[in-house]
Amino acid sequence: MAIAVFRVMIVEDEQPILDLMKRLVEQHPLLELAGSFTSAAEALYAFEALKLDAAFLDIEMPRVGGIELAEKLRAVDDNLQIVFTTAYPEYAIEAFRVSAVDYLVKPVAADEIERVVARLAKNHSRRKERSTVQAExxxxxxxxxxxxxxxxxxxxxxxxxxxxxxxxxxxxxxxxxxxxxxxxxxxxxxxxxxxxxxxxxxxxxxxxxxxxxxxxxxxxxxxxxxxxxxxxxxxxxxxxxxxxxxxxxxxxxxxxxxxxxxxxxxxxxxxxxxxxxxxxxxxxxxxxxxxxLTRMLVSFHRRSGDDAAAKKTLCAYLTHVPLDAEMNGELLQLYLAHGEQDRFRHHYARYLEQLEQELGVGPAEEIKRLAEQIE
Missing domain, CATH: 1.10.10.10 (Winged helix-like DNA-binding domain superfamily/Winged helix DNA-binding domain)
Structure with missing residues (x-):
């Protein structure tokens, strides 16, 4: 089972504390620092493009505080997990009003980051289970x-x-x-x-x-x-x-x-x-x-370096839509890129046969050119 790595951002108006938080996050194997900001306005502007799982927000910031920022972020992405940082523990009760996962008291220590990551992972697992149950x-x-x-x-x-x-x-x-x-x-x-x-x-x-x-x-x-x-x-x-x-x-x-x-x-x-x-x-x-949906999943797997999953997705799609030229071409390119010549030949021959039987035509020129590379 793959272990989730959480993309996070940090919003903290005091530079020394921000630097400390960045070090702690970057040192943790299950956290990926996607961005760090000294103001709520900067964080809000960049938020959508970052594709985050969680945000570490300082509660006491000028103009827009962490709690108000959390509400604005959650309005854009209700799945975002919020962790507050504060020098004043009495803010904790107010923090949980916006469904915060946890809060950290400054100065933050590595073992506290570990506790927070465990909670992020637990929440992530619960959401996956809910998605599966809904489908069932x-x-x-x-x-x-x-x-x-x-x-x-x-x-x-x-x-x-x-x-x-x-x-x-x-x-x-x-x-x-x-x-x-x-x-x-x-x-x-x-x-x-x-x-x-x-x-x-x-x-x-x-x-x-x-x-x-x-x-x-x-x-x-x-x-x-x-x-x-x-x-x-x-x-x-x-x-x-x-x-x-x-x-x-x-x-x-x-x-x-x-x-x-x-x-x-x-x-x-x-x-x-x-x-x-x-x-x-x-x-x-x-x-x-x-x-x-197939294109999006294949693109995700290829960006993640998981070509095996991309090939599996394409094969599943082609059981339902066997004559899709684009998807057949993508699968054949993957076979070629990984030196899987036998699989390429087997799939190509079956595709040619289906095209002839169903449509009475041959493959597109770009697919013919792929076949010429292993002949």
């Missing part, structure tokens, strides 16, 4: 299959196919109004309007009943215009996956574990390829998000 407790799986389980773990048996499809629509478009006439037209396009609308009402009733019998509490409200289903990100793999991609622009050591968890959630096309006419665009969008 999903009620609904939509990627590569479509199954809904009750609290007892048993599969829900839907009374009609249209009830299941209506639920699928709400899962794709949660937390927004679904117009009743829109649903009628989507699900029963061939029926007379009033009859189609009657079917919508009946299907909503059946949906609520099925979920209630499975002990799944859900907020599905009826308005004059239509229906509104409120869902949390953790309700399904789809909502969780989309939420993670919405708030993630880059994978780094802070969110890599969560990224890997969501990467593994993707097990194939939306709803297992069920032929819902209205879902084709969303299926393509989800596939694009999966490719984007």
């Amino acid at each position: 407790e999903l009620f609904v799986r939509c990627m590569g299959t479509f199954e809904t389980r009750g609290l007892d773990g048993s599969l829900i048996k839907w009374p009609t196919r249209k009830t299941e499809e209506l639920f699928a629509y709400f899962l794709v478009y949660p937390n927004r109004l679904a117009g009743k006439w829109q649903l009628a037209d989507l699900l029963w396009p061939d029926l007379e309007e009033e009859r189609a609308l009657h079917n919508v009402h009946n299907s909503v009733y059946r949906l609520k009943k099925a979920l209630k019998e499975a002990s799944i509490a859900i907020d599905l409200t009826h308005t004059n215009e239509g229906y509104y289903m409120r869902l949390t990100p953790g309700f399904s793999d789809l909502t969780s996956f989309r939420d993670f991609l919405r708030r993630t622009a880059i994978i780094d050591h802070r969110n890599a574990h969560e990224g890997e968890t969501h990467f593994r959630m993707y097990q194939g096309p939306l709803f297992g390829g069920k032929d819902y006419v209205w879902s084709a665009g969303v299926t393509a969008e989800l596939a694009g998000q999966y490719a984007s």
Whole structure:
């Protein structure tokens, strides 16, 4: 198991104490000093670019004190772990008002840094566990299959196919109004309007009943215009996956574990390829998000010097999207860079065969050039 190394910054307005803190942090094998500042304004300006795990903040600073700075930093990154430094222990109670991990009394000693690092590691471990538990407790799986389980773990048996499809629509478009006439037209396009609308009402009733019998509490409200289903990100793999991609622009050591968890959630096309006419665009969008997550993870592994993990990620992706030219090219380049010629030849031959069988075409020129390097 990899040991977490925490990127930290120090904010301290007294230079001698700042120098001492820098030495203590730099000497600890589980701390990486990302930045040090003598004012809150400088620290706040640089904060987002530093990608921090924790911050050591002096409580007593002019203009903006450590507690106010902590509140501003936590407003940007709620996961940031805060450690205060102070010459006055009576500030400790106020410090914990902003959920500080710990506080250090000046002058700070090495054994106190050790205590703080232990707490940082414990909190980090708890967050990873919560992320894993959330993934395991999903009620609904939509990627590569479509199954809904009750609290007892048993599969829900839907009374009609249209009830299941209506639920699928709400899962794709949660937390927004679904117009009743829109649903009628989507699900029963061939029926007379009033009859189609009657079917919508009946299907909503059946949906609520099925979920209630499975002990799944859900907020599905009826308005004059239509229906509104409120869902949390953790309700399904789809909502969780989309939420993670919405708030993630880059994978780094802070969110890599969560990224890997969501990467593994993707097990194939939306709803297992069920032929819902209205879902084709969303299926393509989800596939694009999966490719984007793959790129971010591969980039993170390569920046970290872990090409083995990058190759593993690419191989997993290609089991779902075997003809992706970009990802095949990336994997072949890695095989070439590490002198794995047998693996290169085996993968290249299989890729050529799949291209011919599925599309009747050959590989892109850049991939041909890679192959020429080992022939």
